[in-house]
Amino acid sequence: MKKPRIQYALIYFLILLFEVFSFSAIAQEPEKLGLNPDKWAVELSKSQLTEVNSLGSLAEQLIEVDSLRVFAFLDSLETSKKAKGNYFRTYFYMVKAAVIYSKFAGYDKYKDRRSEALIPIKEQLMELYANALDAAYQTESEKVIGWVNFYSSRRILSFGETAWAVMYSKNGVDLFEKINYPVEPPVYIELAELLRQVREYDESITYAKKGIAAWDTPNDEWDYEKPFQYNVKAFNTIGSSFYYKDEYDSALFYLQQAFRLATDNMDSVSAGMVSGDIGRIIFAKSNYDSALTLFKTDYEYSMYDSAYNEAANALQWMAKANLALGNKASALGNSKEALRLLSLWPSRRYLRDTYFTLSQVYRALGDSDSAFYFNDRFIAINDSLEKEIATSSLEISNARLKSEESVYRIQKINNQKQKELFIRNCLMAAIILFSLIVFLIVNRGRLKNKLAFEKAESEKVLLEQEIQSAKEQINSFTAHVIEKTSLIEKLEEQLNGTVASAEQQQIIAELSQQTILTEDDWLRFKLLFDKIYPVFFQKLKKNSVDITVAEQRIAALTRLELSSKQMAAMLGISVDSVHKARQRLRHRLQLDPVTNLDEYIAGI
Structure with missing residues (x-):
């Protein structure tokens, strides 16, 4: 499955942030508040964000300001006497996290997302998001909880924290569905891809299908230039999930739908990338010539789109096909070029597969030393990836348990509130009509209490x-x-x-x-x-x-x-x-x- 290109992901995050909270597109509105900590403390303490107090407008201003002034403002905002309640805490932590990410941890700062220099920034962001989630749960607003879950998962995903991203993204989507808040198709499709990466194939298929079906309910606020590309990705996700479940017929069916949708819309790049996934199924059926052709198409269009990691993956599959056809020299050239491309755009998963392919190629060439070398490299990185997946599964389970406890607590509180609201409304609507009945009931209760007291006193005397x-x-x-x-x-x-x-x-x-x-x-x-x-x-x-x-x-x-x-x-x-x-x-x-x-x- 293809990873979303970085430029699309960043645009998507920005659109989501703006749409969820109705961010202002009017430049002059945020200027009403400027960077006055007390005024922003009042605005962020409100339960409903408006155009003026939107998080986007505040974050945009802070991103444009030098770091010293930013942190001075945030410190003053956090300690303002006018900052009150869990809504303020939620919004404050989210703004602070957004600013820190943009200034110090964006893709323009660190292309290598596994850099050790990113670790303290990542830990600080995870702490901020954890605090925001805690505050959001205490607001008892499922919409706010859902938004914090979803948006924090998107940010942390950029650091490779897949377990966090999967569970909290799913929590956010599920909460949006629960309150009938419209979930955009790309949100479902991105979640489906995350679930596929952690081998939750059945759930991946479910959410990808939800993403496809969501287009049937058009929304005026959804403005996508090429919505068919998301469906291509959704069909591709479903097909890949079936592929990993060894259900090749179902996989081929959905991948062909993705390919057909891409070609019908004359999107040769998407069609080329899908062809590589179809090639894997053809390869599994030992049709190596056809598979090689599909892998070449995938490689060419990945290079055209500058997706070097995807091009490297296509190359290592070309190497497998060439090796199966007896073209050992071509297989070796494909594998080495794949390594070069992965140095430009690192992907540990694709690097693992390339190491394994190289070990097979060198074994076929009779170079045992090189074969053992790359096999050892393969084993090391494979063990690391499998450990991460196992750890992710455990973290997902823990996160799910914690989330369920929080959701249960919120449901209990909300049920109690709904019950109290129903009783209050009934009393207000019928207070005049039932005033006499209430009076009689109260008197009757007093009489019962009096009789009960007298009976107790009588029994006490008799006992004495x-x-x-x-x-x-x-x-x-x-x-x-x-x-x-x-x-x-x-x-x-x-x-x-x-x-x-x-x-x-x-x-x-x-x-x-x-x-x-x-x-x-x-x-x-x-x-x-x-x-x-x-x-x-x-x-x-x-x-x-x-x-x-x-x-x-x-x-x-x-x-x-x-x-x-x-x-x-x-x-x-x-x-x-x-x-x-x-x-x-x-x-x-x-x-x-x-x-x-x-x-x-x-x-x-």
């Missing part, structure tokens, strides 16, 4: 009464047991030292049995205890998971501050057994010797 009743019952229960225990103790004291009759001993035994806390008594006791101390047993089990029921009873009676004798009477065991049970409880709770069991239980 229930707790109080439980306290009284458990106190009565405990007092009753204590009273019976005291009575038995008195009887035992009176009979102490005398021989009790069988009837007296039976009465004492029956009274003792009535004081024992039976299983049913324990359940009733526990029910009342839980109402007074709702989480006592839960906390007790949490402190000691394997605590026994008997130990729980001792703990509960201890919480009621009963004496050991009273506990013994209630449980039907001896006082000594109570002491042992308390010791086991201390051990179960893992209390140290200095900790008072009664105080610990009271704190639960």
Whole structure:
């Protein structure tokens, strides 16, 4: 696939920048603002750019001014107290990036886009575009976000950052489509070519077809001298994508359409260049004579158009065809001339292919040393290119993820705003009609709240009464047991030292049995205890998971501050057994010797 010629790309970028923001064509308008930082701060803080505050007019003025004055102005503009909001930040970063690019990083400054001197400029521009994207997302304007995505991708592409260019160009186009903003056919076609370069062939085909279809919806603002050339390029992109997918029949079909469109419009240059792509398919089918003729046509018209990198590519394909036909000397001459042309217009992809062809030619000539030399060069540059493609794929995935997160956040915000706007408009339209209903609803809500509050208060009182009743019952229960225990103790004291009759001993035994806390008594006791101390047993089990029921009873009676004798009477065991049970409880709770069991239980 042919790369867009530089002069066309620069013209296209300028047209796009002007059309998206309705740039002024009237020279006197920008002079109203001149280079006054505060005035520009006010203008760039507006959400909608006008003819007066267009970025183009500001950038044009700054490009014409010396660098010292430019940066002094930009510093004053950035720190102006009248600079407010994310729209200002977005537009400011884009203007600054445009000026830096034009003054220090254009093709007229560096023809070799891989120059090390360009690296710090590229990094500064990428930081500015990243800041502009961040600010654009915060404006929540999909049109502005789309523009920043697309335009920044165009600039960074000139530095060879294909991953950035592909993902953000696609984001911009997709956002424009989402808001029904008309996308120009060349935009689709340029994106399709980028996607083809990173081997996203299916998407490349999709966007190229969109570019062709976009011409069916004419727009008065679209003014292209030879629009058919973009369709030639689109058909060529589709054909090349099918070629790399090894679908030669489909590839040939679209490439022939591109060739036919070029010849019908008497564009011999475009037709010649397409012929080279058709030649590759013919070559793959082993028709080397016909392929060689097509490659020669491609070479001649590429040279005529001064596209030396494309001419070099055509030459290395001529070398392949000549080698297949047994013309080894011609193949060697073609390959060497391709290297010379690539020194004039570097292309690492075409250089890799030329190295490989040279290794094949020298191998056929029996020159093993030269064959190994160029094969090593081929492997080195091929590994580098494959690594870049793999890295680009990863960067595209990361960029896509980040973009999707940002888009999701914007969609969520916009949906919320639309919902709020709908509710507000409905209320404004029906405020008089529904005022009474709203009043009744409010009163009804207040009544419900009042009833709910009264119900809660009533339930609170009932709960307090229930707790109080439980306290009284458990106190009565405990007092009753204590009273019976005291009575038995008195009887035992009176009979102490005398021989009790069988009837007296039976009465004492029956009274003792009535004081024992039976299983049913324990359940009733526990029910009342839980109402007074709702989480006592839960906390007790949490402190000691394997605590026994008997130990729980001792703990509960201890919480009621009963004496050991009273506990013994209630449980039907001896006082000594109570002491042992308390010791086991201390051990179960893992209390140290200095900790008072009664105080610990009271704190639960």
